[in-house]
Amino acid sequence: MKTRFFIPILLLILVSCQEKTVFQRNQGFIFNTSYHISYTCKKDLHSEIRQELESFDASLSMFNPESTISRINDSGTEVIDLSGDPWVVHLLHEAREISRITQGAFDITVAPLVDAWGFGTAQRKSLSNVNIDSLMQFVGYKYLQLEGSKLSKADARVKLDASAIAKGYACDIIALSLEQAGVKDYLVEIGGEIRMAGQNPKGRLWKVGIDKALDDSLALERELQAALALTNKGLATSGNYRNYYTHQGQKLAHTIDPRSGKPIQQNILSATVVASNALTADAYATAFMVMGLEKASALVDSLPELEAYFIYSDSEGQLQSWISTGLQSALTTF
Numbered sequence: 001m002k003t004r005f006f007i008p009i010l011l012l013i014l015v016s017c018q019e020k021t022v023f024q025r026n027q028g029f030i031f032n033t034s035y036h037i038s039y040t041c042k043k044d045l046h047s048e049i050r051q052e053l054e055s056f057d058a059s060l061s062m063f064n065p066e067s068t069i070s071r072i073n074d075s076g077t078e079v080i081d082l083s084g085d086p087w088v089v090h091l092l093h094e095a096r097e098i099s100r101i102t103q104g105a106f107d108i109t110v111a112p113l114v115d116a117w118g119f120g121t122a123q124r125k126s127l128s129n130v131n132i133d134s135l136m137q138f139v140g141y142k143y144l145q146l147e148g149s150k151l152s153k154a155d156a157r158v159k160l161d162a163s164a165i166a167k168g169y170a171c172d173i174i175a176l177s178l179e180q181a182g183v184k185d186y187l188v189e190i191g192g193e194i195r196m197a198g199q200n201p202k203g204r205l206w207k208v209g210i211d212k213a214l215d216d217s218l219a220l221e222r223e224l225q226a227a228l229a230l231t232n233k234g235l236a237t238s239g240n241y242r243n244y245y246t247h248q249g250q251k252l253a254h255t256i257d258p259r260s261g262k263p264i265q266q267n268i269l270s271a272t273v274v275a276s277n278a279l280t281a282d283a284y285a286t287a288f289m290v291m292g293l294e295k296a297s298a299l300v301d302s303l304p305e306l307e308a309y310f311i312y313s314d315s316e317g318q319l320q321s322w323i324s325t326g327l328q329s330a331l332t333t334f
Contacts, residue, residue, distance in 0.1 A: 023185075023201045031057060031167060033191035038201070039178050040185045052177050053170065059087045060166045062111070069160055073111070076156040083149040091162065091169055091279070092146055098283045099141040102299070106287035107141050107258035111161035114256055117263060132261040139258055168236050168282025171195035175278075188278075194235040195278040205229040207332060213239060213269035213311045213319060225270075225311060225321065229332040234278030238285035239270035239311075255289045266292040269319070270311040274327060280305070293322065300324050 026037045026046040030053045037049060061067045068085045082089050095108040112135045143154040171188045175195040178186045185198030187206050196206045212225040228235075240255055255264045271288040275281040284306060288296035293312045300308045307327035314320050323331070 028053075030054070031061065031170065031191065032063065033167065035188075035190040037174065037189070038187045039183045040198075041178075041181065041183055045178070045181065048181075049174055049177065052174060056087065056166075056170050056173055059085055060091065060162050060169070062161065062163070069162055072151065072153075073159045075153065077153055079150050079152045081149060082151055086149075087169070087173070089149045091165060092144070092151065094279060095162075095165055095283065096141055096144070096146060098280070098287065101303075102284070102287040102291065104141065104259050105257070105290040106164065106283050107139070108160050108162060108165065109139050109141055109143060109158050110164075110256055110258045111159035112157070113139055113258065113261050114161050114163075115159075117256060119256070136261045139261065164238075164286040165279055165283045167191040168193040168195075168234060168278035168280070171234065171278035192237055193278050193282050195233075196230060196235075197232050199231065205231050208235055209334065210237065210272050210309055210311075211239075211270070224334050226309060227332050227334050228274070228309070228327070228330045230274065230330055232276075233274050234276060234281045235272065235274050236278060236281035236285040237270060237272040238282075238289045240264070240289065255286060257290050259290075264290050266290065267312045267314070268293050268296060268310050269313060271296065272309040274307040274330075275305060284308075297322055297324075 021040050021042045023038050024041055024044050026044070026049060028035055028050065035053070039045070057064060058066065059068050062069055062073070064070060068082065068088045072080060092108070095106070098106050099108070113132070116132070116135055138155040138157040143158045145152045145154065167190045170190050171193050172195055174188045175186065175197065178188070179197070185200070187194065187196040187200070194208060200206050206229070208228050208230060209224045210226045210228070212223045214223065238255065256262065257264050266289065268289055271285045273281040273285040273288065275284065288308065288310070291299070293310060296308070296310065300306050301324065307324045309324075309327060310322040312320055312322065
């Protein structure tokens with residue numbers, strides 16, 4: 001396989017981006033979602049950024065039948081050499097470690113369940129035909145054997161779903177490209193996941209809003225619950241208050257518990273995670289939705305590299321919030 005790394009920016013651009021200049025603002029659509037990127041550089045780097053995003057899509061998109069992820073999903077139990085795609089290799093190693101730490105609350109092999117419940121790439125089926133027990137026979141990160149860049153599946157039916165980690169990882173890839181170009185101030189947002197560094201156009205910390213957990217599947221209403229002033233961090237939010245559908249009067253959330261095979265029924269409605277990079281924040285935000293408030297907050301407190309803000313429903317159905325100690329100083333006005 002040809003290596004899909006794109007050498008982001010030429011040295012002449014590096015020189016032009018080392019000086020403090022006006023902010024460039026790029027936006028577009030990729031991975032079935034939107035992106036917005038702001039950064040300081042005399043040159044508009046959107047064409048280079050776009051090429052990097054398209055290379056990433058060719059690596060990790062489940063909707064691209066030629067992507068590395070699709071090739072893995074279509075494979076049998078033979079050993080696959082992924083040395084030509086370092087992005088996928090890194091993602092798989094990180095995903096495995098987070099799966100271990102969260103005891104399977106995050107699991108990249110959840111694809112068959114996501115499809116079965118109607119949130120994946122496959123056409124939604126009648127839920128009466130969903131046999132969760134049969135699907136669970138080949139869902140679990142331990143069904144992947146990963147040694148360096150060599151991957152094999154214990155069962156050919158094991159399928160990967162990178163959607164809970166890929167957008168965050170893409171933010172990190174673009175951030176690295178900008179840094180290699182000499183950009184010091186930037187904010188990369190892809191599908192709501194964020195990676196930031198330096199200062200905003202006003203010379204201050206970047207201000208990031210956290211939406212209220214409004215019951216609005218069409219995203220027609222948006223109100224801020226809180227705002228954080230941050231820099232040099234990755235941030236991701238996972239929530240079920242928008243991406244769901246109703247079946248026989250019951251709301252089915254898009255977040256699937258890989259351990260039970262069913263849509264989650266937890267008290268956390270929104271999980272915002274802050275970490276050193278967006279890949280990590282993205283994966284843990286999903287895991288915390290699965291774990292619920294008690295276990296998620298305990299894990300946050302045990303991992304110094306993570307901070308979190310949870311919106312949850314208490315025993316009386318009232319919305320409450322929980323914020324980790326290290327994140328409280330980042331709270332700011334809207």
